Amino acid sequence: MxxxxxxxxxxxxxxxxxxxxxxxxxxxxxxxxxxxxxxxxxxxxxxxxxxxxxxxxxxxxxxxxxxxxxxxxxxxxxxxxxxxxxxxxxxxxxxxxxxxxxxxxxxxxxxxxxxxxxxxxxxxxxxxxxxxxxPGYLVPNALLDYFPQAANAVPLDASAARRRGCLSWVVSHWSEKLERVTLYNALKDHVPVDLYGDAGKAIPPGKDAVVELLRDYQFYLALENAQHTDYITEKLWNAVLAGTIPVVLGPSRENYERYLPPEAFVHVDDFPTVRDLARYLLKVRDDPVLLETHLGWRRKYSVYRPxxxxxxxxxxxxxxxxxxxxxxxxxxxxxxxxx
Known part of the structure; x- marks a missing residue:
C-alpha cells in the first residue's frame, strides 16, 4: 500500500x-x-x-x-x-x-x-x-472531524438549478493529434461548446478564475491530454468544485470511480458515438430528475485540494x-x- x-x-x-x-x-x-x-x-x-x-x-x-x-x-x-x-x-x-x-x-x-x-x-x-x-479528493462530511485539514476542505453545493451555459472547455495545450481535440471537433457539431484558453476566449483574471467560470455551465469537458492509469488532473476537480458535471476523457470509468461516485461524472466511453454523448448531455440538461441524479451525491462530501x-x-x-x-x-x- x-x-x-x-x-x-x-x-x-x-x-x-x-x-x-x-x-x-x-x-x-x-x-x-x-x-x-x-x-x-x-x-x-x-x-x-x-x-x-x-x-x-x-x-x-x-x-x-x-x-x-x-x-x-x-x-x-x-x-x-x-x-x-x-x-x-x-x-x-x-x-x-x-x-x-x-x-x-x-x-x-x-x-x-x-x-x-x-x-x-x-x-x-x-x-x-x-x-x-x-490533485484533489473527496472527504465524506461524516469524517471531517477526523480529517486534519478539515478547515481547508470545501463543502459541495448540490444545487441542480439550470445554468446559463450548457458545455464549456478550458484548454491550454492544443494539438490536432490529441484525442481530446478530435472529440471536441466532433462534439461541437451536436452541442454548443464554449471554448476558453489558448484556443478560445480569454479566461477572466483572478484566483480560482477557472472554477468561477465553470459555475455558469451545466457540463465541463475534463479531457486529459493523455490516457494513462490514474492520470486524472486538476481539470476534474475544477469541475467538481464549480458544481458542474464533468464529462471525462482519461483512464477507464473504473479508475475514475476510485475518486468519485459513479453518477458524479459522464465518461465518454459510456457512449458508442459522439452523437449519443451529445444527446445524453442535452437530455440531462432538460431533465430535473437526471440532474439530481448527477448532482445529489454532493450533499455528503467536501473536496480537499493539496x-x-x-x-x-x-x-x-x-x-x-x-x-x-x-x-x-x-x-x-x-x-x-x-x-
Whole structure:
C-alpha cells in the first residue's frame, strides 16, 4: 500500500498516513527528519506542522545541507533539463533516500531508462507509487472531524438549478493529434461548446478564475491530454468544485470511480458515438430528475485540494521519516510508469 494513502468507503482519502509495514527501527518523536528539495524555486520552505499538522519534519532547499538530510526529492523534468546539475555529485550519505517525483503523464516523461536503480522511492499521481497524493479528493462530511485539514476542505453545493451555459472547455495545450481535440471537433457539431484558453476566449483574471467560470455551465469537458492509469488532473476537480458535471476523457470509468461516485461524472466511453454523448448531455440538461441524479451525491462530501507544492514536500518528508531504517531501490522505473 502506498504511504500517504488510506481508503474511505469506495473512494480514495489520502492524507491519513498508512504504512505498508512497521519501520524496522523506531522513530523518536523528537528526532527531526529533513527533506531537501534539490531543484528548489527559492521560496521559503513550508512549516509542516503549522500548515499540515505533520510533525517531526523540516523541508529545505539549501543544497549545503545535502550531507545530513534524510531524503532528497528530485522533480524528474528538472533533473532531465538541468544538465550537469541534474543530480548531486557528492556520494550519497548512508541511509539517505532519493525520491523520484513526477506528476506529468508518461507521455510527458522522457529519459526514464537513464535513472533505473537511482531512486529509493517514487512519488506521483499513481496510486501504486510509494508516495501518493492526487490533485484533489473527496472527504465524506461524516469524517471531517477526523480529517486534519478539515478547515481547508470545501463543502459541495448540490444545487441542480439550470445554468446559463450548457458545455464549456478550458484548454491550454492544443494539438490536432490529441484525442481530446478530435472529440471536441466532433462534439461541437451536436452541442454548443464554449471554448476558453489558448484556443478560445480569454479566461477572466483572478484566483480560482477557472472554477468561477465553470459555475455558469451545466457540463465541463475534463479531457486529459493523455490516457494513462490514474492520470486524472486538476481539470476534474475544477469541475467538481464549480458544481458542474464533468464529462471525462482519461483512464477507464473504473479508475475514475476510485475518486468519485459513479453518477458524479459522464465518461465518454459510456457512449458508442459522439452523437449519443451529445444527446445524453442535452437530455440531462432538460431533465430535473437526471440532474439530481448527477448532482445529489454532493450533499455528503467536501473536496480537499493539496497545496502545491508545500504539502507535497511535507508528505514526502513524513514518508521518509516513517521509513527511516528501510532502504529500497526503485527498479524497472520506466516499465512501471508506462504500465
Amino acid at each position: 502506498s504511504l500517504g494513502l488510506a481508503a474511505a468507503t469506495l473512494l480514495l482519502l489520502p492524507g491519513f498516513c498508512v504504512s505498508a509495514g512497521p519501520p524496522k527501527t523506531s522513530v523518536s518523536e523528537d528526532q527531526e527528519t529533513v527533506l531537501l528539495v534539490w531543484h528548489s524555486d527559492g521560496a521559503d520552505p513550508p512549516n509542516c506542522w503549522t500548515s499540515f499538522q505533520i510533525g517531526g519534519c523540516r523541508v529545505t532547499g539549501d543544497r549545503g545541507e545535502f550531507r545530513w538530510t534524510d531524503g532528497v526529492l528530485f522533480r524528474h523534468l528538472d533533473v532531465v533539463n538541468a544538465g550537469d546539475a541534474s543530480l548531486p555529485r557528492e556520494p550519497r550519505p548512508p541511509g539517505q533516500k532519493w525520491i523520484w517525483f513526477q506528476i506529468q503523464s508518461p507521455t510527458m516523461t522522457p529519459r526514464l531508462a537513464e535513472y533505473e536503480g537511482v531512486y529509493n522511492l517514487t512519488f506521483s499521481y499513481r496510486e501504486d507509487s510509494d508516495i501518493f497524493l492526487p 497545496a502545491k507544492w508545500d504539502e507535497y514536500y511535507c508528505v514526502a518528508c513524513e514518508v521518509v521519516r516513517l521509513r527511516r531504517g528501510r532502504t529500497d531501490v526503485v527498479r524497472n522505473l520506466e516499465a512501471w510508469y508506462f504500465s
